[in-house]
Amino acid sequence: MKHKAKANPVYLVGIALLCVYLFWGGTYVGMKIAIETMPPFLMAGIRFFAAGAVLYVIARFSGAKRPAGSEWRSSAIVGALLLLGGNGLVAWSEQRVSSSIASLIVAAVPVWMMLFGWLSRSGKRPNTGVIAGIVLGLLGIAVLVFQPGQRDDGTATDLIGIITLLAASLSWAAGSMYSRSARMPDSPLMSTAAQMLTGGALLLVFSYFTGDWSKMDIPAISPRSYAALGYLIVFGSIIGYTAYIWLLKNADAALVSTYAFVNPVVAVFLGWLLAGEQLSVNTLTAAVIIIAAVVLVTIFRSRAVPVSKEQGTGQVNVKNKSPLRSSLPK
Numbered sequence: 001m002k003h004k005a006k007a008n009p010v011y012l013v014g015i016a017l018l019c020v021y022l023f024w025g026g027t028y029v030g031m032k033i034a035i036e037t038m039p040p041f042l043m044a045g046i047r048f049f050a051a052g053a054v055l056y057v058i059a060r061f062s063g064a065k066r067p068a069g070s071e072w073r074s075s076a077i078v079g080a081l082l083l084l085g086g087n088g089l090v091a092w093s094e095q096r097v098s099s100s101i102a103s104l105i106v107a108a109v110p111v112w113m114m115l116f117g118w119l120s121r122s123g124k125r126p127n128t129g130v131i132a133g134i135v136l137g138l139l140g141i142a143v144l145v146f147q148p149g150q151r152d153d154g155t156a157t158d159l160i161g162i163i164t165l166l167a168a169s170l171s172w173a174a175g176s177m178y179s180r181s182a183r184m185p186d187s188p189l190m191s192t193a194a195q196m197l198t199g200g201a202l203l204l205v206f207s208y209f210t211g212d213w214s215k216m217d218i219p220a221i222s223p224r225s226y227a228a229l230g231y232l233i234v235f236g237s238i239i240g241y242t243a244y245i246w247l248l249k250n251a252d253a254a255l256v257s258t259y260a261f262v263n264p265v266v267a268v269f270l271g272w273l274l275a276g277e278q279l280s281v282n283t284l285t286a287a288v289i290i291i292a293a294v295v296l297v298t299i300f301r302s303r304a305v306p307v308s309k310e311q312g313t314g315q316v317n318v319k320n321k322s323p324l325r326s327s328l329p330k
Contacts, residue, residue: 013251019235019243020259025266027236028099028106029275031091033228037221039212040091045203047229048083051237052196055189058242064187067194074182075191079199081175088203089168096161098277101144103267104290105165110260110297111137112173129300133293140289141166143282188245196237261294 034043060066067075094102111134118126118134126134145162185191207213247256268287271277 009250013247013255016243016247016251017255017259019239020247020256021262021266023235023240023243024259025103025263026270027232027240028090028094028103028267029270030228030232030236032094032099032102032271032275034225034232035091035094037217037225038229039207039210039215040095041088041203041207041210042212042216043229044083044088044091045200045207047200047232047237048079048087048196049200049204051233051241052193052198052200054233054238055193055241056197059187059190059193062187062189064185064190067185067190070183071185072194072198074179074184075194076198076202078175078179078182078184079195079197080202081171081178082195083199084202084206085171086168086175087172087199088206089164089171093161093164093168096158097165098271099275100268100271100277100279100283100287101162102165103264103271104144104283104287105141105162106169106172107261107264107290107294108137108141109169109173109176110294110301112169113176114297114301116173116177127300129296133296133300136289136293136296140286140293143286143289188248189242192241192245257298260298261291264291264294 031040031043034047090102090106114126114130115134145159185194244256244259264287268279268283272279
C-alpha cells in the first residue's frame, strides 16, 4: 500500500504533463484548422469567452470568491495583451503563415521577457547563459524570416505574417510581465477565468470592427473547423489550463517549465501530420535554434531567480497566482 501511495502522484503528474504537452502543442494546428472556415478574431473570441465561462463556474463551485472591481480591471488589461494582442494576432497570422512557424516564433516569448527585463530601469544584467539564450532566440527568428524562396500558398516566408507573429509575441511578453505586479484573484483558476472572460469579450468586440461578424457564414463552417474549435475550448483551454494549474501545486516548477520547449516540438510535428505542412531545412534549423534558446533561458534564469518567487519561465507569479502562460496562445 505504501508503494502504491507513492506511485499515484507520479502517475498523475505524468498524465497532467502529457495533457499540457499534447493539448497545448496542438492548439496551433487547431487554430489553423478552425480559421479555415471561421474568421480568426471571432473564432478566438468565442473560444476564450466560452472556456472562461466554464472555468468561472468551476472556480465558483470550488469556493473561489468573485473578482473585485480592481481585479476585473487588471484581468481585462492582461486579457487584452495576452489574448487579444497575443492569441488573436496569432490566429490572424495563421491565415498567412504555417502553424509550425507560428509555434516557433511564439516559443521565443521567454526570450523577449528576459530582454524586456534587462532593458527596464530596474532590470539587472542577465548571466552569460541567459544572454546566450537571447542571442540564439534572435538568430532562430532571423533564420525563419530570411528563408530563401516561398511556397505557392504563401505560408512559408510571408513577411506580414511573421511581423504579426512578432507583434503577438511582444504583446504576450508584455502581458506576462504586467501580470506579475497586477492585482489578480487569489484563486489561480478564477484568475484564468477572469482573464479569459475579459480577453474573450474584447476579442468579440474587436472582431466586429474588423468585419469578422459580417464574414461569418455559419452554413459554410465545416465540421472540421467545428471540431477544431471544440478542441481549442475543451482540451486547449479548459483541460490544458486545469492540468497546468494542478501541476503548479503538485510538481516541481522546473519540470512544469519544460512545456515551454516541448510544445513547439509537438506543434511542428502535428502541423506536418494533420495540416500537411511541409518542413523546410530552414524551419527545422530554426526549430532547433529557438528551442535551444528557450532551454538556455529557462535553465539559467531559474538558477538566478529563486523558485519561491517565480516559477517556470515567468508566466506564473506566486503572489498574483496568474496562471496564463508566457508562451502561447494555447
